[in-house]
Amino acid sequence: MWDKAPVTQTIARRLQEMIRSGELAAGQKxxxxxxxxERMSVSRPxxxxxxxTLETLGLVQTLPARGTFVMDPANTQPPATTWRYDDAYDLHDTFQSRLLIEGExxxxxAPVITPQAMVQLETACASxxxxWKAGDLVAHVEADLDFHRGIAAACPNRMLASLYQTVQQLLTETQRxxxxxxxxxxxxxxxxxxxAILTALQKADGPAAEQAMRAHIRNTAICAGIDL
Structure with a gap:
């Protein structure tokens, strides 16, 4: 299926647990x-x-010339989110591209997905x-990425699947x-x-799967302030 979570996600999860446990307290630098x-035995990149990743999820905030601080989970005002690739690609254009690519x-x-791939998608959907219910945002995002990558891996058009892989970093950032x-x-x-996407895939209903995916992406875009 897809690759195991990279080291980056493992480190993000460790830091998230330190925040959730209080080892890294709200407001702490x-x-x-x-x-x-050095403490976590990983490279600086x-x-x-x-x-x-944690900043995109609203768990930490980096302030210029001051450092990175743990966000207060009790703060009801959601942190301002920024589009990391704004210098190269417009967020609207990225969501629009995702709508076209992932819908197709x-x-x-849908008509050719294997039982094994369906089991993996069901697992990702459950996770x-x-x-989310457990408040584990890093695992939540990983499951979301697994779900969408799994559909791409099941696509019989290898050129389209390769195109998805080429722009995957941009597209998946719109999920975080x-x-x-x-x-x-x-x-x-x-x-x-x-x-709904899973049900359409289980029924091998291509048009319904496309419609469900496009509706999902449009609604996700709304949360980012984008109207498709």
Whole structure:
């Protein structure tokens, strides 16, 4: 299926657990990247990417010339989120590209998806819901990425699947970016949308799978302030 979670996600999960356990308290300034990377036995680029993931999820905030601080989970005001690739690609264009690519991947995968791939998608779908309920945002995102990557892997059009892989880093960032601004009601809707995609795939209904995926991406875009 897809590759195991990279080292970056492992480090992000470790830092998240330190925040959830109180080892890293709300408002606390994290050690410098040099000190923290040595403490966690990882390279500074890997640590930097993990911190960017946590910042996108609203768990930490980096302030210029001051450092990186743990966000207060009790703060009801969602942190301002920024699009990491704004210098190269517009967020609207990225969501629009995702709408076109993933909708077609879904349509083509539906008639030919294997029972093994379906089991993996069902596992990812269940983990997506369970990790959200448990407040494990890193695992939640990993499950979301697994679900979408699994559909791409099941697509019989290898050129289209390769195209997805080429732009995957951009597309998957749109899955992380809206999370701090996602209310509980919207996440319940997102979970239901995943189930709708899964049901259409189980029925080998390509048009329904495409429609469900496109509706899901449009609603996710709304959370990021994008109207498709």
């Amino acid at each position: 994290l050690p410098s990247q040099r000190v923290l990377s 890997t640590l930097r990417e993990a911190l960017l 991947l879904c349509r083509l995968a 997506f819901e369970d990790s 970016q809206p999370i701090p601004n996602t209310a509980g009601e919207r996440m319940a809707q997102s979970i239901a949308e995943h189930h």
